[in-house]
Amino acid sequence: MSEAVxxxxxxxxxxxxxxxxxxxxxxVNGGDGVREPLVERVRRAVEELGYVxxxxxxxxxxxxxxxxxxxxxxxxxxxxxxxxFALQLRGISKELTAHDNQLxxxxxxxxxxxxxxxxxxxxxxxxxxxxFSLHLDDPLPGLIDGSGVPVVFGGRPGWSDGGDRAxxxxxxxxxxxxxxxxxxxxxxxxxxxxxxxxxxxxxxxDRLQGYRDVMDALGESDPQxxxxxxxxxxxGERATGELLDRRPDVDAVFxxxxxxxxxxxxxxxxxxxxxxxxxxxxxxxxVLPVTERSEPSLTTVRQDxxxxxxxxxxxxxxSLNRTAPGTDPPSSVILPTTLVRRATA
Numbered sequence: 001m002s003e004a005v006x007x008x009x010x011x012x013x014x015x016x017x018x019x020x021x022x023x024x025x026x027x028v029n030g031g032d033g034v035r036e037p038l039v040e041r042v043r044r045a046v047e048e049l050g051y052v053x054x055x056x057x058x059x060x061x062x063x064x065x066x067x068x069x070x071x072x073x074x075x076x077x078x079x080x081x082x083x084x085f086a087l088q089l090r091g092i093s094k095e096l097t098a099h100d101n102q103l104x105x106x107x108x109x110x111x112x113x114x115x116x117x118x119x120x121x122x123x124x125x126x127x128x129x130x131x132f133s134l135h136l137d138d139p140l141p142g143l144i145d146g147s148g149v150p151v152v153f154g155g156r157p158g159w160s161d162g163g164d165r166a167x168x169x170x171x172x173x174x175x176x177x178x179x180x181x182x183x184x185x186x187x188x189x190x191x192x193x194x195x196x197x198x199x200x201x202x203x204x205x206d207r208l209q210g211y212r213d214v215m216d217a218l219g220e221s222d223p224q225x226x227x228x229x230x231x232x233x234x235x236g237e238r239a240t241g242e243l244l245d246r247r248p249d250v251d252a253v254f255x256x257x258x259x260x261x262x263x264x265x266x267x268x269x270x271x272x273x274x275x276x277x278x279x280x281x282x283x284x285x286x287v288l289p290v291t292e293r294s295e296p297s298l299t300t301v302r303q304d305x306x307x308x309x310x311x312x313x314x315x316x317x318x319s320l321n322r323t324a325p326g327t328d329p330p331s332s333v334i335l336p337t338t339l340v341r342r343a344t345a
Contacts (some may be wrong), residue, residue, distance in 0.1 A: 091309025116141035171303035175336030177210025189252035236263020296343035
């Protein structure tokens with residue numbers, strides 16, 4: 001029977017570095033007040049011995065847990081079928097991992113889960129929270145605000161109470177929508193429809209407004225050309241059927257996201273409409289797992305979803321690491337979008 005290998009202790013680190021246990025503890029657990037030469041000696045001893053700090057002891061010293069909650073205000077069925085969320089989580093995870101932080105995923109299947117999430121955040125298990133895919137009537141912002149943990153939001157907050165002071169990362173939804181509709185108009189299309197996302201989310205509302213900006217300027221606004229949907233392929237199919245029944249003369253569709261565009265293309269094909277000859281189509285997101293399934297290949301507005309996730313995590317960690325009193329908190333970031341031309345428009 002082989003002899004068990006004991007884990008190196010903090011006392012062993014202190015002995016190897018030639019410092020007191022208290023000094024070694026301050027260095028290992030992120031405390032201040034240790035001269036740089038001693039810091040280097042302790043770090044070298046940690047590396048040589050393969051010492052792994054005790055997280056509970058570290059938390060007592062730093063009052064940090066090195067864990068960040070990611071709260072997604074959507075049901076599981078949506079999160080695990082929409083690749084948008086996988087890309088955003090990948091960006092968040094990469095940034096947190098690079099700074100030795102753990103990601104704790106919290107999902108809200110329904111309203112009963114909101115209080116559970118708030119209790120978890122209030123319980124001191126994490127240092128901060130990244131929250132995205134909120135809806136306008138969602139109670140989560142108020143509950144999270146009451147928890148006292150620092151928060152960065154994914155997407156521009158749409159609530160009036162405190163939304164102006166919230167830190168968030170978003171893309172230029174309105175500007176991207178304008179680019180899409182201008183492109184369709186530049187192709188000579190005059191009956192340009194828009195199939196929206198859920199209008200209780202600011203991303204969908206901003207894309208609708210961008211569409212209206214251009215259509216109003218062209219003098220071609222028509223309420224019958226706007227159909228509400230929900231960012232899903234099934235919603236895109238339903239909305240396209242409704243649109244074609246209302247306006248069979250439509251010659252272009254701007255879909256609020258790529259999944260919606262998949263539904264649009266499917267119904268246009270079933271109704272015998274050629275794309276782009278009869279109806280040009282543009283989506284939004286440029287999520288490759290979706291655009292690669294598109295036939296023809298989908299023209300879309302690209303937003304850097306993974307980078308948005310990285311920036312959310314970076315802003316939160318920057319906020320947590322502020323030590324100088326009076327320093328300004330991080331500012332919100334709005335990333336540009338790019339029109340990616342393919343075969344559908």
